Amino acid sequence: MMDIAFWSKNERGQVQFNGGRHDWVPAAGIAGNCPHFLLDDEDELVAEEERSCYNCRFRRWTDRSFICMKR
Amino acid sequence: MKIYVGIDDTDNIDQGATGISAKHIIKMIENQRWGSCQGLTRHQLLLHPAIAYTSHNSSMCFTADIEAAYLEPLIEEAGRFLERYSAPGSDPGLCVVIEEQLQDAADLIAYGYETKKRIITKEEAFRLARKLGVHLSEHGGTGIGVIGALAGVGLRMTNNDGRFQGRLKLKAPGAIINVAEILSSSPVEKVQSLDGYILHGQEEVRLGNKLKTVLLEGKRILLVYRRAGGLEWETCTTVHLEHY
Incomplete structure (x- = not known):
């Protein structure tokens, strides 16, 4: 399931990160638990x-x- | 003679990297004793949803000094390499420019900058290559890698764009080293602060985890910075180098 705190769907239906390009802590936390990394x-x-x-x-x-x- | 070699779009989501493909081509040129190759640089192009890049839309370029007789074999072998070893589903392109035969570098440089600002078509890239008389070829898939391959050369010719491939190996992270030692033990040509101050030989720099260099004023530069209120020079992080 998509965590809406971190992700949203763009106009093409793709899952985009909400934190922009410099939100280091969440990006590391998500990757730490991601089986696809x-x-x-x-x-x-x-x-x-x-x-x-x-x-x-x-x-x-x-x-x-x-x-x-x-995702 | 000096040539510029640009390549792009040799990967897919699962495998390959254009930097690695370029390194193989460099190795091939040097193993064949066709000439010597110089620094490989990565150039960022436009990020736009309508462009079919894999994940970062960057292209690679290196320069080489070769004998004229080896130009054709080099182009043939590099093209063959891209066809054989690029990732399935990729769209590789190859550009080779002979510096002394290029009459109007300004057009190629302008094109390089354009690829950072707007969507360029394959036809535009071929039209410019024909006008300038430079080699541009596609080697599989849709061949749209020609757009970036040509742009990589144009951006390299600016002398002010891109990061050099790979990391410097000096000393362990945290070590303090003076500029003279950096210059004598690595390909770095200048150590410079983000705001343009050029460090002299006896100034000291604390090394960070990843030592990357950039192309500025035609030189291979190691960029450094001072933390707010700090007096010590430190090598820039990948975050500082994002826009190079």
């Missing part, structure tokens, strides 16, 4: 905490946030 290529890492949605291969950046492609 997969670390992206080193050149694409942006968060200092390695296990973070921001560093996950399955996030697709948008201009303001990212879409989780596993």
Whole structure:
């Protein structure tokens, strides 16, 4: 089930993170419990905490946030 | 002669990375003794829902010094590599520009900047490549990687865009090292603060966890910052480097 505190659906029905591009603590917390987390290529890492949605291969950046492609 | 090689769109959601593909092509050029390659840079393009990027819409570029006789084999082998080893469902593109034959770099640079601001079509990319007389080829899928491959070269030519691939290996995180040692033991050409101050050789820097360099004024730069109220220089974090 989608936690509406962190996620919402965009106009295309994709699940987008509500925290924008710099909400480090929730992004690390979500990734810590996510069975799909997969670390992206080193050149694409942006968060200092390695296990973070921001560093996950399955996030697709948008201009303001990212879409989780596993939700 | 100096050439620029741009590639893009070699991955899919599950596998591949354009940086890794570029590193393989660099290795191929050097193993064949066709020439020597210089720094590989990553360039961010527009993030827009209508663009079919996998996850971050970035392209890669490197430069190489080669003998003219090796240009055609290089283009052929690089294209073949992209066709064989790019991830299934990817749309790879390859661009090769010979610096001395490019009459109007300004057009290519302007195109690079445009790809950060608006959606560009494959036809526009091919039209510009034909006008400039540069090599641009697609190697599978829809071939839309040509847009980013051409843009990667244009942005590299700005001398002021992109991050270098990979991390520097100096000392352990937390170590303090002076600038002269950084310059003598790594490919870094300058150590510079975020607001443009260039550190001199005896100034000291505390190393962070991930040491990344950026392309500024045509140089490989290690960026540093001071915490609010702090006196010590520290290497920038990935967060600081987000917009490079």
